[in-house]
Amino acid sequence: MTAADRSARLRGLIAPGLAALVCLAILVGLGVWQLARKGEKEALIARIIERSHAEPPAAPPPFADWDPKADEFRRVRAGGILLHDRETLVHGLAPGEPGRALQGYYVLTPLRREDGTTILINRGFVPTELKDPQSRAAGQVGGETSVTGMLRGSEVRTMFVPESDPARDAWFTREIPAIAAARGLTNVAPYLIEADATPNPGGWPRGGQLRVDLPNNHLQYAFTWFGIAACLVGVFSVFAWRRLHDPMEPGAA
Structure with missing residues (x-):
């Protein structure tokens, strides 16, 4: 092979080489991002577990500075009167049984506090057959009551979750401002409380549905991206070696 041929073949590697470098940078970046997400998820899980065992203080005032990253999953206590006539059912x-999930609703009931402010309480889950409040009237606590649970912000709708329709009273995510507006509530906190597993009268709603066993597959995802990056390096190395050392150019007669 002459020097001119070798130089021509090297020039022919510039475009695929640049494309491979861009793809490699993206793949490595995705792997590094997954490692960062792994650290964030582990810190979140540790924070939830630590807070779940802490003595619950009073819930913060509704109009105090609310920082979901810092305040979510904090265990709190709130007292007031539950407004059962303004409850909202969220699909x-x-x-349920091993390998089987129960379909139903989460019962969000406003808690009117002594100072006139309101907090939405996710009191727990009811199966579809108990959708009608009259079928679980025993669980409608009257008078002053106290609720203990975890602070949560509004639920973010994902791609595969239908959009809520307040006009039809069909809710698929726990959207605090939208629910408050639909129920005519004022002075509503920007957070809700996920009630703990303390049994309700009559057994329903069933609280304590918040799970701390959050999936943490980010290390697996990182290895996947790094593995694809390694395959890309290997494939391009073979391609470049053959391009530079084959006696004939690809496609030559």
Whole structure:
């Protein structure tokens, strides 16, 4: 092979080489991002577990500075009167028999506090057959009551979750501002409380549905991206070696 041929073949590697470098940078970046997400998820899980065992203080005032990253999953206590006539049912699933989920609703009931402010309380899950409040009237606590649970922000709708329709009273995510507006609530906190597993009268709704066993597959995802990056390096190395050392150019007669 002459020097001119070798130089021509090297020039022919510039475009595929640049494309491979761009793809490699993206793949490595995705792997590094997954490692960062792994650290964030582990910190979140540790924070949830730590807070779930802490003595619950009073819930913060509704109009205090609310920082979901810092305040979510904090265990708190709130007292007031539950407004059962303004409850909202949000479609959802709950663990049932092994390998089978129960279909039903999460019951969000406003808690009117002594100072006139309101907090939405996710009191727990009811199966579809108990959708009608009259079928679980025993669980409608009257008078002053106290609720203990975890602080949560509004639920973010994902791609595969239908959009809520307040006009039809069909809710698929726990959207605090939208629910408050639909129920005519004022002075509503920007967070809700996920009630703990303290049994309700009559057994329903069933609280304590918040799970701390959050999936943490980010290390697996990182290895996947790094593996694809390694395959890309290997494939391009073979391609470049053959391009530079084959006696004939690809496609030559």
